[in-house]
Amino acid sequence: MTSISIIGSGKMSSAIAEVATRAGASIQIIRRSTSSSSGDRPNVTYGALGDELTGDLVVLAVPYNAYPSILEFYRERLRDKVVVDISNPIDFTTYDELKSPADSSTAAELAKQLPEGAEVVKAFNVNLGDTLTAGTNGTTTTTVLFAGDYAEAKIAVADLIEASGMRAVDVGPLSRARELEAMGFLQIVLSALGKTRNESGFTLLQ
């Protein structure tokens, strides 16, 4: 069975926990504080920042600008993990540009900072949270686009997605994260403009 650690406790953390629940995965959520909250899931083990990561898959469900502080705690402990980068590094003051280098991506920059053995997969960044929670995008099954350089890591992510009842589409090597981040940015802009609902958005039709 897949095991997953989700670092972060915002909307995307919750959406991915729901995906992992549908997939029957063993789930850990790492948050700032250990205190329980009324929204806690019975099937999730909660931990605090700095606690050991129990999942083989580790999802960074925090804003891009929180990556440095997460890496302070976990850089070495991400060795031999599949690290899932879901970020859309948008400048939210202007909604007019990505903060990642124009010829790169958050995912590729993250990969450079991790120890050997950590395998980065870009995934879920072109999905608004509600489409993951529901498993549907408009009237279709939610499609999750992902990219990465390591076959086994990609299979693990695809298995999680498909076990949760969604469709997984491999778009290629981690260098394609640049295009996934452009798409994620565009979708968030369209969402902010009211041109897509929270329950729908971009998809790849069959």
Added chain:
Amino acid sequence: MTSISIIGSGKMSSAIAEVATRAGASIQIIRRSTSSSSGDRPNVTYGALGDELTGDLVVLAVPYNAYPSILEFYRERLRDKVVVDISNPIDFTTYDELKSPADSSTAAELAKQLPEGAEVVKAFNVNLGDTLTAGTNGTTTTTVLFAGDYAEAKIAVADLIEASGMRAVDVGPLSRARELEAMGFLQIVLSALGKTRNESGFTLLQ
């Protein structure tokens, strides 16, 4: 009534001619040679490279690397036209990168080269030709994403799209062409990998 000149005679030229036909537009197609062919449309006026452009909208339906030779003929004559850039400047030897500058787009680079008065709109580059010809993407109405800096130019393009029975979605200023080109690139890669059919592809669900 809208009038449109389409420069180029390949698959996208034909697809956009079909869109313009459905929209009831007056259509001119500019091609290398004036000789007629069996596929000629009765509702289209054909011209040769160098002939006057009769359309208010001018679609560059040629590969990106043919732009310099088109501009030799037409740069000055694009003044006061709405210039529609549909290109996906992919390196087709590797399918691994865009040829436009990483922090810009074909559309933005084109705009810099045109005389004042020419108004560039990026459109149709995230649509595989068959989805324009049919007006459908999978089981949905085809959605055309477009970007530009001039309101009237964008309205003219949106009117053409909607009069043809498709859905037009304004994604913002011409700087968003960078993201549209990333999306177009990704779609062509997925199409080449057999992960989308010619009759479907990316869309924005409602």
